[in-house]
Amino acid sequence: MANNYVEEIIFVDDSDDEAFVTELLLRKEKININIKHFTDYQRVIEHIDNSASNVPILAAFDLNMPVQKGTELISQLYQEYDSSKIIAGIFSGSEDPKDRKDAFEAGAKFFIQKPMDTQFFITLMATLPQFELESDPSGWSKLLIKC
């Protein structure tokens, strides 16, 4: 089993503010991971297809979006790719247990509250043990994935 760094996270949210704030938050929390912000599902597909990564791609979908909800998109995504290619989940402002249940039924691998800060990754590690947050002496952290 090799440890690989997760270079980027696909961030699907209709709110540009959310993406902007998240980038600033990750910088503030010293988490070394790039935000790849998408508002259009098609673009997400294209990005995945063009990715040369040998480790699974991590993708977080906002739950409430105007045209299609995050759960619907995850459901569509897993019809095309399996979990070895992509690990998709929901990050949302909702605390409704029903939303959580719907999400897992749709195939989501995680359901974590916004915002995406250190707590998000701690919860991610708790949900998916293959992830690990690794800190270096400078105080910056990197997300590791075991595969």
Added chain:
Amino acid sequence: MADDCSLWFIVKTIKNPQWFDALIKTLGPNAILINSDLQVCQVYGDVSHYVETSADTGSTDLSFVLKSTFKQDVEFAVQVAHRTNQKFVGVTRNNTINHSQKFKIVAYPLQIDPGGEMTTLIVFEEWTDEAAIVEQNDGSTAAIDALKAQVNALRAENDKLEINSQQLRETNQNLNGILDNITLPLIVVDRSLNITYSSSAAITLFQIGNEKALPHISSCLSPEGFPDLSDCVQMAVANQSVISHPVSNDKFHGSLQVVPHFSTSDEVISATIVLNDNTQDVLNARDELQLIFDNLPEAILAIDNTGKIVKSNAATDRFFGLSKGESEGKNKYDFFHESIRERIKKSDIDCLETGKPEIDKVEQIECVNQKEIWARVSRIPVLQPYQEDALLYIVINDITEEQKAIESLKQSERRLNVAMRVTSIGIWEREFEADEVFWSEGIRKLAGMEKDKTLFGFDEFKSHVHPDDWAKVELVRKNHIEKGDPYLVQYRFRNGDGDYVWVETSAQAEWDDQGSIVRFTGTISDITKRRADIVDLHALNSQLNLASDMSGVGYWDVNLAEGTLFWSEQMYKIHGLSPEEYSPEVKTAVGFYHPDDLPKVEMLIANAIKSCTDFSFQARLKNNHQGYRIINATGKPYRDESGRVTNIFGVFQDVTEVQLQQKQLKLTHDELTRSNEELSRFSYVCSHDMKEPVRMIEMMSSLLTNPNFDVGDVKRKELLERIGSNTIRLRAIIDNLLAFSRIDAKVEVGTVNLSEVLDDIQQTMLPHFQAQNASIEFAQLPKIWGAKIHFTQLFQNLIGNSLKFNDKDKPIVRVAAQKTTSGWLISVEDNGPGVPKDARSKVFELFSRLKRRDEVEGTGLGLSIVQKIVTQYNGEIKCEESALGGAKFEFSISDTRLMNG
């Protein structure tokens, strides 16, 4: 004495002719012997004075031999002597010689041989005149003269008597002529009961014989059925009265009458025997009786002592099941069933032996022809006049029906008595205005009166009636008599213990043909307990009615046997009827059901009767004033002891109001549910969509204010701009939410001219139209009842969306309206991008957006507000594809004056 014994003497001496001649000389000497045929057998002595010598005809017939002057007297003497067998002394005279010359004739009956022919010896003697003897013996001339004068006077008298005698003789001859011609049997006897006259009919009937000499009455032979003539005459003579004796035989029916004749000194001198012939009358009567006998409905038969039927009528034949005339000659007992044969035979024989008739004895008879009857039997023994054995006449009268009626009556009486005892009902009867009243045992027991006495004074009755109730009793009686009202009255009656009990009297007057009241007959029954029960029942009923009134529940009862229907008071109210308007009956009551509900109701009740189970249903029932009402019904069939369903009891409850309330409640409940859901959704989406900008502002502020983190100048500026845009967005959301919530608020309503509304919007939104180079089209729009603010908001949102999402160079918005049956159908369409098919229902949800905020600004509340307004006006809204290429929002508005809120 010698004369009396002469016959015997003659009989003795006649066997010796010498003695006979000597006797003749002694008796006679001049005599003639005559046989029974009145032929002269022998002449003795000198009879020349008496016999006809001039004309010797050679005949020995007495009437030829004797001189005519003596003939009648001699013949009479011969007949009497012959008949009486006794010496007869008479006087005759020779008129032709000298009228003073008289002769004595003595007739001796002689029987030459014992049992031989009867002969008569006539002895003639010259009559010695007493006066002449006196003249010869007395020598006194004066005396002689005197005597002569007397003699002459006597002669003159004698001549007169002669004349009278002659007249009597002539009368006698006439009488004889009459008597000879009569056909009636008639016999005349003298005081010695010698027959002095006998009519030819009597001679034939009594075989008197044709000899000249008439015999003594005892020699008459009485035919069968006749009494002894001699006995009858002797009885009449002895009693000196007329006797009458019925006589009857097979040829003759009549009566024998003996009439004694009296001399001037009241001595019986003779008697007449007359026979009255009623034969024809008797025969006629017999024919009539036979006719009656044959036609009587009762079986009449005569049997002898062996039971043989000697005579019977047609009814007898019918009774034994035989053809006419068949029963005669048969044995009566053969027709009766073996079991009763001996009993009947014994009764018959007892009656015959005792000779006592047995009248109207009721017997049960069983005949061999299977006929079992009750009969009234009379047995009359009759001794037949010409038969030795008595006959028994039996009359059998079939009284089976009568007996059945009697039995039935007895049974009825017995039942009545039992019924009266069991029910404590007494019977009374009072002849109209009579002082006494009959009381049956029941009343006597109630009143504590003597057991055996049945008649009581009317005052007695009055004393038992409670004084306060007497007027009522009298009034009922009066009304019964005068108006024919029912004689039914309840009053207090003093019983044997002195306590008053409640009784009920029911009576009926009887009127005669003239319309006058004859009597009253009635009953008295103790109703104390019943009355107490009724009082309890009244109380219960009142409570039930009160409960029924308060609950609005009506009850009914169908009596299946009688086909009757009872309705409680509340039932009338449920139907909007009064008891005066409608009398409940099953046939018409079912007509109150709604025609669509009736089959269901009938089926349910029929099943309930069949299975004897409870039933319940809801149905519509016609109310006379309020149309159809909805009722809840529950019911139950009731059975009698035999398990047959006799009654159906049911309860109706008018639930129309309740149903309406429930319906309203459901509507309210649905509305509340919807409102709740909406509120829930509202709060949820509020928390999400409002929280979102707040969260953003909060996070951005936090980044800006964190002393350990420097975002840099560029990012700081961007953060501040983003905080500003989120604040604006938050405000827009708050504004829209306010607008949304205001839809439910009370607003002014009135007629809204939609064209004017559109004009105003066009003016207000003019800058937007101009900026997008857009145009709006709308024709004449209707006027609608409602709040102007609602329709302004509605059109603003729809038109705003049409412009906001439109990506065309020349956006077009078209508003149109068309009339529908219930109101208006209004559409707002555009030539924009339209709404994807699968998102067309979702667009109306709160905070629903089809475009990202960075593409099109919006709160996601616009269409939710539109839908809420349409719903407020009982309408519906839908999203479709427009002919213009974009979206088409079409909504209906009900054209009724709906009040806001």
